[in-house]
Amino acid sequence: MLRAAKINGKTLSDHEFRNFELSPDQEKTEEERPVQKRSNSDAFKRILKSKILLARLINCAFCWITNSFVYIGLSLSAVSVGGDKYTNFILVALVEIPAYAVTPFFSDRFGRRLSLCVSLLIAGVCCVAFAFIPEDYTTGKLILFLAGKFAITIAFTVVYVFTAELFPTELRHSMLGACSMVGRIGSIIAPQTPLLAEIYKALPFFLFGGISVASGLLILLIPETLNQKLPDTVEEAERLGKQQNT
Template identity: 40%
Template sequence: METKREINLDSVLESLGPYGRYNLLNFVLLLFPVMLSAFYECGFIFEAQQQTYRCKVHGCEERFNDTSWVEYAIPLAEDGERDQCKVYVPLNATREFMCVPEDFSNKTRECDEFVYEEGQSFIKEFNLGCQEWKRALVGTIHNTGMFAAMLFTGAISDRYGRKVAIGIASCASFIFGISRAFAPNYLTFLAFHFLEAGFGGGLYPSAYVLAVELVGLKQRVLVSAMCNMTFVVGVVLIAVVAWFVDNWRTYILILYAPAIIVGAYVWFMNESSRWLLSKGRRDEAIRILKRAAKINKLDPRSLDLDALGDPLLKPQNQTMDKKSQFSKAIRSSIMWKRVSICSFLWLTCSLVYYGMSINSVMLSKNRYVSFMLVVLVEIPAYVVVVIVLDKYGRKKTLIANYVTCAVMSLLFAFLPRSDWYSIALYLVGKWSVTLAYSSVYIYVSEVFPTNMRQTLISVCSTSGRIGSLIAPLTPLLSQYHKSMPTVIFGGMCIISSTLVLMLPETRNMRLPDTIEEAEALSKMKNRADIL
């Protein structure tokens, strides 16, 4: 008896054509929120950027067109620049105060008022002079909100659909982002930062998942690279906007106003046919695929949609199988070791990646150009990673890039600073950690079994978010020693490169489906190494 042929969704998507009008239109509509997510994940770097200020010296500020008294009134800091937080104590002389050396003692005191540079900056408006921790706290609060977003973004996307998650995230970004632009005080500003990140932080992963689910297996790497590069373009645009807009409230309005565009059109987009099939909504999925075929000028009958099975339907004993696999994972020392090491690798990548991005504004006199260079170096990294992972393997790639990043960071920390080679060292370090970060995303998914993969990856990803929470605080360390942040980055990378040696190679290995198969990876040799 002839059995009915089941058509896999990936083969249907291949037949549909990955570069037809339907897909290209959807890519444009989805890459726009990907670019906006770069605004919302990294915009705080310039929103609460460092500000030049000094103590206000009463009796001297009124001397128009004459600031020669500054060298008598303001002491030098350790870096040779004028101290921002201290002033020489004026002498209580009976004669008239003339702002000359004789009017100041050699003792210093903390400032009670500040004079800020021109422009409407966040620090100036909320008078945060010499309260660097409050400025750094903005990034930590924002990333805490992003951490909270991870707890429910996936649940919304999986339960209610990809476009619903995108719509909620974009609308939340618009509402709380615009509200932050009108915050009357520092605490309200922080509250809106947390709410915006907490409810809008799922914009990138939701748009990314929907874009990847538009195509078949062969095009997923390319789509992933497109999303990564679009994100980089968005981060570069942040620096461009900040360069030309010196009012922090206007800067926020420019970044967050476009979110309403996504919130308006996403509801008219088609849902992911893969997600619909996973929910048993086969008829809706088929209608969408037929519509896509017509837009691509194909005959829907050529796709054999009537025979489309649901490749994501699970057997009835799935719940019991999950419980069994979870129980085995808990008892497995190999899995515990693997989860611990992968979590640390993810933590290192996140801390060093975001830390180097945030600290890059101090590389040279032009903070905007420095930031753009450090970001643009990521683009070739995303291209190279696809080549080296398959050619040299996961472990060699990770070790080489962790070691490279460590060496560059330590050289940058201890060599005398020079504009040209210091920036070159920093750029190579950032390029290396970007390669490592991309490799970790792929590698972690290959060392865990199918039934537990998403759960265990989420554990590792959560550890990574801890790194992004700490990263905004690393500039505070430079107050104790200017090289302390990069020394920490280098040390973390050295530890990670050593830990990679304890993990199995997964190049040319089939993805493990069970705990037993995942454990067996540690005992197997890569077939490519044998040949």
């Protein structure tokens, strides 16, 4: 601190320096603070015991699986759209840029829940519609494919913020990490979807569309978090939806 003050041309008094000293409670090790450890453990147990938060956690985990499954699945399927596969792959990558740009506008204007729901539904409808377009209509297939990738990119961006705002402060990062970890199931399954095309060519896109629509509708069961105070405790997280109705 003295070196930093010297570089910045500042002088620290003894009183100011004492502000940097740890209090006796802060100097304790983790083993000497069983109360704090118990509080985090109790909070996690209360989430598992709470029907509201447990259902919310399962719903969020399923949404994460859907997002990673569809997002990666569409990225890998870009070369099978028709036309020049290199151009298609570049376009599928570039379409993410405007998607990231408009996500803050939609999530702050219309809310996290509605943005996530609508984007998942659009992605699902585009995937299903893509399966019904004849092979000769390469331009139409490409436009629908890009629209689906655009929508699922928005959904994948919103779900990070939405998940973090749904759980109490003491376990916010833990719940976000748990959902992200479970969501990697979708990442693992997605590379296998091209194999389904050997059974029926449009089957992967029916799968993408069906799971997207299902997840989009299930998201409506979760309360909106826009302009809501972030919950600090499990009890406040349980009242999150009720606060909006009062």
